[in-house]
Each structure stands twice: as C-alpha cells, then as structure tokens.
Amino acid sequence: MLAWGSGKFSKSAEKKIDKVIKKMWADTKIEKSIINLSDIEIPDDINIDRKKVYKVTTNSNSTFLCILSKAKGRFDYFEYVVIIDKDLNIINTKILVYNSSHGYEICNKRWLKQFNGSVKVFNYGKNIDAVSGATYSGESITTDINTINQIAKHLKDKALI
Amino acid sequence: MKRILLLISIVALGLNVAAQGESNAQLNTADVLMQKEGKLTIGGYGQIDYNQPLNSDVRSNGKLDVHRLVMMFGYKFNERTQFITELEFEHVKEVYVEQAFLDYKFNEYIHFRGGLLLIPMGIINQYHEPTTFNGVERPIIDGYISPTTWREIGAGFAGNVKEASLKYQLYVVNGFNGYADNSAKLNGKKGFRSGRQKGAESFMSSPNLTARIDYYGIKGLTLGLSGYVGKSQSDLYNGIDKDDDMAKAKADSSSVGLSMIGLDARYRLGGLALRGQYYYSSISNADEYNAFTGKDLGDSMTGFYIEAAYNILHSIETTKSELIPFIRYQAFNTHASVGKGMVKNEAYKNHEIAFGLGWKMSKGAMLKADMQFLKAKNADDYKKTLNLGVAVWF
Numbered sequence: 323m324l325a326w327g328s329g330k331f332s333k334s335a336e337k338k339i340d341k342v343i344k345k346m347w348a349d350t351k352i353e354k355s356i357i358n359l360s361d362i363e364i365p366d367d368i369n370i371d372r373k374k375v376y377k378v379t380t381n382s383n384s385t386f387l388c389i390l391s392k393a394k395g396r397f398d399y400f401e402y403v404v405i406i407d408k409d410l411n412i413i414n415t416k417i418l419v420y421n422s423s424h425g426y427e428i429c430n431k432r433w434l435k436q437f438n439g440s441v442k443v444f445n446y447g448k449n450i451d452a453v454s455g456a457t458y459s460g461e462s463i464t465t466d467i468n469t470i471n472q473i474a475k476h477l478k479d480k481a482l483i
Numbered sequence: 484m485k486r487i488l489l490l491i492s493i494v495a496l497g498l499n500v501a502a503q504g505e506s507n508a509q510l511n512t513a514d515v516l517m518q519k520e521g522k523l524t525i526g527g528y529g530q531i532d533y534n535q536p537l538n539s540d541v542r543s544n545g546k547l548d549v550h551r552l553v554m555m556f557g558y559k560f561n562e563r564t565q566f567i568t569e570l571e572f573e574h575v576k577e578v579y580v581e582q583a584f585l586d587y588k589f590n591e592y593i594h595f596r597g598g599l600l601l602i603p604m605g606i607i608n609q610y611h612e613p614t615t616f617n618g619v620e621r622p623i624i625d626g627y628i629s630p631t632t633w634r635e636i637g638a639g640f641a642g643n644v645k646e647a648s649l650k651y652q653l654y655v656v657n658g659f660n661g662y663a664d665n666s667a668k669l670n671g672k673k674g675f676r677s678g679r680q681k682g683a684e685s686f687m688s689s690p691n692l693t694a695r696i697d698y699y700g701i702k703g704l705t706l707g708l709s710g711y712v713g714k715s716q717s718d719l720y721n722g723i724d725k726d727d728d729m730a731k732a733k734a735d736s737s738s739v740g741l742s743m744i745g746l747d748a749r750y751r752l753g754g755l756a757l758r759g760q761y762y763y764s765s766i767s768n769a770d771e772y773n774a775f776t777g778k779d780l781g782d783s784m785t786g787f788y789i790e791a792a793y794n795i796l797h798s799i800e801t802t803k804s805e806l807i808p809f810i811r812y813q814a815f816n817t818h819a820s821v822g823k824g825m826v827k828n829e830a831y832k833n834h835e836i837a838f839g840l841g842w843k844m845s846k847g848a849m850l851k852a853d854m855q856f857l858k859a860k861n862a863d864d865y866k867k868t869l870n871l872g873v874a875v876w877f
Contacts, residue, residue, distance in 0.1 A: 420645060423643065426697075426699070445803075447797070449800075451751055453703075453751065454610075454705050457846060461846065
C-alpha cells in the first residue's frame with residue numbers, strides 16, 4: 323500500500339512522467355537517472371520531503387532536472403512534475419495526479435505556464451495569479467515550486483547538473 | 484448541550500494535535516502517525532455579522548449574530564478513501580451537519596460519493612466559506628432561488644478530466660420536503676428554502692437528480708453549468724394503497740416538480756475578480772399545489788447577479804494582505820411567472836445594489852463592510868442596510 327502523504331509516488335505519476343518527457347523530446351533518446359537527495363548534503367532550511375529528482379540527458383548531451391513532488395491542497399495531496407534546464411529555467415510544470423475535487427483549477431496548463439522562465443521567488447496572488455476555488459492548492463503549489471527552485475539551485479551548485 | 488460539549492472537546496483535541504505538530508512537542512505514536520501521514524485535516528470557517536437597517540424616518544434595531552461557525556474535518560483512510568464533514572453552529576444555538584460524505588476514488592476520472600452532499604448548484608453553495616465571497620452576507624439569490632447551504636443525503640459520482648479541463652458531479656439526492664404533517668413548506672416568497680431537509684430525519688417519496696460541469700480550460704476563467712430535476716417530497720404518499728387512485732391524486736397535489744439550471748462564471752486577472760451567476764427554476768404542478776395548500780408558489784423563478792472586485796494592494800509586492808472594494812448588482816423574481824388566475828406578487832420582484840470593502844489581512848482572515856440597497860417592484864424606496872462582518876477560514 324502506498325503511504326499517503328509520504329515521499330513515495332504513485333505508479334500512475336511515475337508512468338506519466340515518462341509520457342511528459344517523451345512528449346517534450348519526441349525524437350531524441352533520453353537517459354533518465356535518479357539523483358538521490360539523501361546522499362547529498364542539503365541545508366536544513368530546504369525541505370526535501372516528498373521530492374524525487376531525476377536527471378534527464380538527451381542524445382545531444384543537454385541535461386535537465388525532472389523533479390517530482392507532492393503538495394497538499396485542502397484535504398488531499400496532488401503529484402506534479404517540474405522540468406528545469408541547466409540554467410535553472412523552469413521549462414514545464416505539469417500536474418500528474420490530482421485527487422481532490424476542490425482546487426482542480428490549478429491543473430490548467432496556461433495557469434501552470436506562469437512558473438516558466440528564469441528563477442524568481444513566486445508569490446501567489448502577486449506574480450502568480452490567484453485562482454477562484456483553488457486558494458489552498460494554488461498557494462501550496464506556489465510555495466512548493468519555490469522549494470523545488472532552491473533544490474535545483476543547490477544541485478547546480480554541487481555541479482550535479 | 485452534551486453534544487455541544489463533546490464537539491468542543493473533539494475540536495480542542497484536534498487543535499491540540501495540530502499545535503503540537505508545529506512546536507515539535509513530545510508526541511505519542513498516534514499523534515505522530517496522524518500528522519506524519521497528514522491523515523486528519525482540521526479546519527473551519529465562521530462569519531460574525533452586524534446588520535443595521537438604515538431609515539431616515541423609523542428607528543431600527545441592528546442585528547448582531549454569530550451567523551455561522553463551522554468545524555471541518557477530513558480523514559483519509561487510505562490513498563483512495565476519504566471522509567469529509569462540516570459541523571455547523573448556526574446563530575450560536577442551532578447545530579447542523581453541513582456535509583458528511585465518504586469519497587472513494589476508483590481513479591482520477593471517477594470518484595464515488597455517498598452521504599450528506601452539497602447540491603452542486605451555483606458558486607456559493609459549493610464555495611460558501613466567507614472569505615471566498617465579497618460582502619458580509621451571501622447574495623440574496625443564493626438564499627431564495629438556490630437555497631444555500633443546500634444539502635441532502637444522496638450518492639453519485641464526481642471526477643476530473645484534466646485533459647479536457649472539465650470536472651463533473653452527478654448525484655441522486657433526496658428532494659425538498661414539500662408537504663408533511665399537514666403543513667406545506669414551499670411558498671412564493673422564498674421558493675423552496677423552507678423545504679430543505681438537510682439530512683435530518685429526512686423522508687423521501689421520490690428521488691431527485693442533480694449534476695454539474697465545470698470548465699477551467701481558459702486561464703483565470705471558471706465556467707459552471709448546474710442542473711437539478713425532481714419532485715418535492717410529500718408524506719401523503721406514505722402508506723397509501725397502490726390501487727387507491729383518490730389517495731394518489733391527493734398526494735400528487737401536495738407535490739411539485741422542480742427543474743432548475745444555474746450558469747456561473749468566475750474570472751480573475753491580476754487584482755481584478757469578476758463573477759456572475761444566473762438561475763432559472765421551472766416549477767410544475769404549482770397550480771394544484773397552491774389550490775391544495777393555500778400557498779402562492781409561482782410557476783418559475785429567476786435570479787442573477789454580476790459582481791466586480793479589485794484588490795488595490797495587488798501591485799504592492801511587499802504585502803500579502805488585500806484590500807478589496809466591490810460592487811454587485813442582482814435582480815430576482817420568485818414570481819417570474821405564475822399560474823392562470825393568479826396575480827404576480829410585485830413584492831417578490833426585487834433588485835439590489837451592494838457595494839463595500841473587504842480587508843483580507845491574511846488568506847483566511849477578513850473584515851468586511853458593505854451597504855445594500857434593495858428595492859421591491861411595488862416599493863417606493865430602497866431598503867438600506869449597513870453590514871459589518873468578521874470572516875475567517877482556516
């Protein structure tokens with residue numbers, strides 16, 4: 323049984339990651355390897371709970387980080403992925419599994435596009451538009467992506483990407 | 484009273500667990516399990532209102548009311564199974580259950596739900612936490628046309644098709660109490676409001692059906708379409724011989740058919756928030772119902788509102804608080820059409836202008852102030868009310 327709220331991710335989410343990657347780099351051969359966060363020294367103020375990091379290498383030798391994460395809406399967790407390039411730009415954010423019937427509006431692709439681009443601190447309701455009916459999920463994913471950006475920066479500092 | 488004390492102790496226990504989590508105090512195994520897995524979610528919302536009618540000729544007393552205080556609990560049994568409930572104190576002294584349902588997820592597209600469900604009609608019935616709407620009071624059409632908080636016991640399916648940016652809900656639910664104990668509950672002024680059974684020893688003579696689709700494919704915009712069909716319930720059906728046509732005809736006269744649609748839109752762009760709501764209810768058999776009960780139920784009811792609000796602190800990066808002036812126009816008529824031989828009551832045709840200011844010092848804490856100007860078609864003047872309120876959601 324998969325532990326709800328733990329660092330484990332659902333099979334469905336893992337499968338969907340591969341789909342996302344395939345769609346982004348349709349013609350290239352991709353290599354995907356795990357970067358185990360617990361093997362790396364990460365400052366205490368960066369919360370690595372419910373995060374799983376893959377390094378993706380394309381056959382043109384470009385590398386990307388593919389960070390799988392769980393964040394919590396009002397009553398339930400959702401699973402999503404953020405893909406980040408070597409310059410720490412977010413190039414794609416996608417909700418993989420959304421369980422709750424509240425706050426589903428954050429699955430909207432156009433809304434998620436707001437996170438694309440160079441690293442900055444995201445602020446729900448300011449540089450990230452608030453969403454009607456998704457106060458909790460919207461705020462939660464915004465905060466969580468800020469953490470993902472911190473993790474990505476740290477991995478770059480350690481020359482892991 | 485015992486019930487209330489029990490409830491308070493449960494809540495206190497829950498808050499204690501949450502508080503301990505933050506302070507890293509010593510926890511027992513159960514506490515650790517609960518917060519580690521996050522299985523138990525505790526929350527709540529409340530609104531404390533002051534309504535002051537204003538009239539230049541007549542003195543009017545104000546009303547001060549702990550209008551609603553609701554404790555919410557969610558418990559996740561496993562990855563697929565969840566129970567959600569809201570326990571409400573209304574006007575301090577009335578205790579209600581506002582929702583209580585079990586949700587089982589087959590997959591993302593199909594969840595089964597059963598229990599006391601919110602009827603998925605309109606915006607406010609589903610999003611009634613007071614920090615999510617502007618103005619101290621809910622819009623009037625969400626009292627008279629869609630009788631929020633509208634909930635009945637039922638079961639059905641809900642799901643999210645995110646590839647199509649669609650969410651749906653489909654439930655079979657119990658209907659309104661139209662007639663029981665020799666008393667008719669439906670009337671022209673407030674429509675079906677007094678007929679809500681709220682899952683409290685409710686009775687059913689024929690099930691009702693309700694559905695809703697939300698579309699969220701355009702950034703910032705959510706569109707909703709709600710529907711409801713069914714007959715009101717009557718206790719005259721109970722115990723009648725299936726061959727007794729007379730008794731059946733009498734029971735039929737104590738029940739009406741309701742078909743209702745709701746259309747709504749919410750749009751946000753930067754600090755701007757717009758929303759609109761439209762309801763249309765068609766009532767069948769109202770003539771017979773009125774003849775049988777002496778009530779004045781109309782044949783159809785309509786209502787709509789449009790609202791604009793803007794957070795003037797939106798562009799100030801350093802603050803998370805919001806200052807939101809808003810303006811809303813609404814119109815409704817519970818006698819939009821009436822049966823032959825009946826005269827429309829012009830007091831039931833109203834329009835209202837409301838404007839005010841909300842200060843959200845935090846996501847879940849808000850102070851509200853507004854003025855309402857309500858005018859019935861047959862009235863000479865606007866009825867003016869000043870409203871001040873405290874709203875919280877956590």
